[in-house]
Amino acid sequence: MVLNHDLMTEGTDEVAHLAKHNIIVTTLEKIWNWGRARSFWPLSYGCNCCPIEMMASGGARFDIARFGYEVFRASPRQADLLIIAGPITLKMAPVVKRIYEQMPAPKWVLAMGNCATSGGPFRDGYSVLPGADSLFKVDVFVPGCPPRPEALFHGMLALKQKVEQGRY
């Protein structure tokens, strides 16, 4: 059974013996992380071309719901994943910072697209920040211009692994 492998603490013979009788020994942290990783609630935020691919990933063809991530929340207070889709401009920077601070912990940031990763094609302009990591800590970078929905899923699954393993 999958649960056993994901949640079990490593270890002793006693743990393996208990598992045979359907008793799992684990930590609360592992259970919370298991749940968090399988149900990110992204914030509906996006500027530009990348959120269109984010919307397409929510559509029927790519179906973000099969991973459990379809609950896009409008309010940052109800979301735990901030997908920075698109460039962060000078005017938008304080807004994004504020939104990030309004999200309750634990929260994660996924930089979607070249603009969020490094400023992208607009890096040498005067109004685009060189990447989302100039404002806060980014957990996963998904390159692409725009990244396909499959690439976005790859990024979200990489984040899932990260969260599951408690590396945040």
Place this chain on the structure above:
Amino acid sequence: MNAVNSDAIIEKLRTIAGNKAEIVLDAFFTYIKVSPDDLLTLMQLLRDQLGMNYLANMTGVDQGEEFELVYHLYAIPDNQQKLVVKTRVSRDLAELPSISSIYPTADWQEREVWDLMGVSFSRHPNLVRVLLPEDFTGHPLRKDFKKEA
């Protein structure tokens, strides 16, 4: 006559513009060059007498010593005439009258020219930055704009 404007229209233009304007033709448009002081009067005449009711585009070009303002005018739904009005202001005194009282669409387009090029428009209803943050210093589309590190 150029490809778009007939002789009759060009003749009418000369009558309207009088000797205050220079009229130049190319394959695409008829250009009318005026000084900023005559801009409002010309625009009003073009709208009333030539039926140019649609200001499609308005922008500025940094030509070094001067800023050139360009206005592309059409007539909806007629679309027989295609005119470009051009005027120049010096770099030191980059100011000219706003035409938003004649063409309301100039409102935001003039704000954009102010924001990005630094040309100000007198008697504009709300001349504030439209694309950049309020506290941004400088006008980026000027050729001598230096990006802060």
Place this chain on the structure above:
Amino acid sequence: MFTTDLYTINIGPQHPSTHGGLHVEALMDGEVVKDAIVHLGYVHRSVEKIAESRTYTQFIPYASRLDYLASNLPTLGYAQAVEKLMGLSVPERAEYIRIIMAELSRIASHMLFIGSLAVDLGATTGLVYCLRDRERIMNMLEMTSGQRLIASYMRFGGVSADLPEEFFPAVQSFLNDLPGMIDEYNGLITGNEILQARCRGIGILSPEDAIDYGVTGPNLRASGIAYDLRRADPYGVYGRFKFEIPTGQRGDCLDRLTVRIKEIEQSGSIIRQALETMPDGEIQAKAPKVLKPAKGKEVYHRIESAKGELGYYLVSDGTDKPFRLHVRAPSFVNLMVLPLISRGGKLQDIIANIATLDPVLGESDR
């Protein structure tokens, strides 16, 4: 006896219904909107300044990123503007291919309009239907240009590659299914009683105001003025195709929706005609590798984009980079009437107005 204070409600810039980063500051007197102040610039990517340090060819991907919902349209406009500047001609086959891809992009943009209007008003199902149908167009864009969303397919003098074999059955089956899709939208979305109540008589834009404020595209046509640049100022080979120009009577939100649905039909008809009459031949004319237009030459080229008149004003200084590139963005100008049509309405009408004006923030902020 009683006095009320005005209070401010901020809609956006982070909001599910603001089509990107649009910020509307609504001054409310109770339920009634006294004024709606629009703040733009949250997606300002300094495209016009970047253009001055890119060659004409290097700017093509930036042009596609202006209106990313219908990316073939701004690319087409830019390619034609530079062709005008350089005096380049385009082979016949390429002209037809360009029109087919441009009209497919227009349909894609209008489909997303319908879906996002539905979801902005609360009908989440509508979005999923439109996204599903849009995926077929994304497939076709990917077949031709290699990219789903930002198809930088146009080149100076033609297109980058010929239509592959698998494109033709795909587009035929799409065109055959298009009437069924439109019926579905009309049944599910347009005919819905709640949507009708939210859109009929809301956000009325008079034709005089529309022309005064420079509103173009389906928004102008919904107010009753049959002005379409494909007919009024034809570019490419649009003059060879028969199509109608749908208009509305009231200029309200419902008209802006029905005009776009009818335009999808007309675009389908144009694509069908283009496929039937497309000649064989070259897909790109010989263009110099490095383009250096004559010094002092300037051009203003405008096309009928999905949002309205998209114009490119190019000034050359004799080098391989533009001296000045200005994009006349229809969404920037169209949004000017948002305060006008929202005053006196309710707060939720602002959402319907934004959705039906169909702004693309990438284009309006550049």
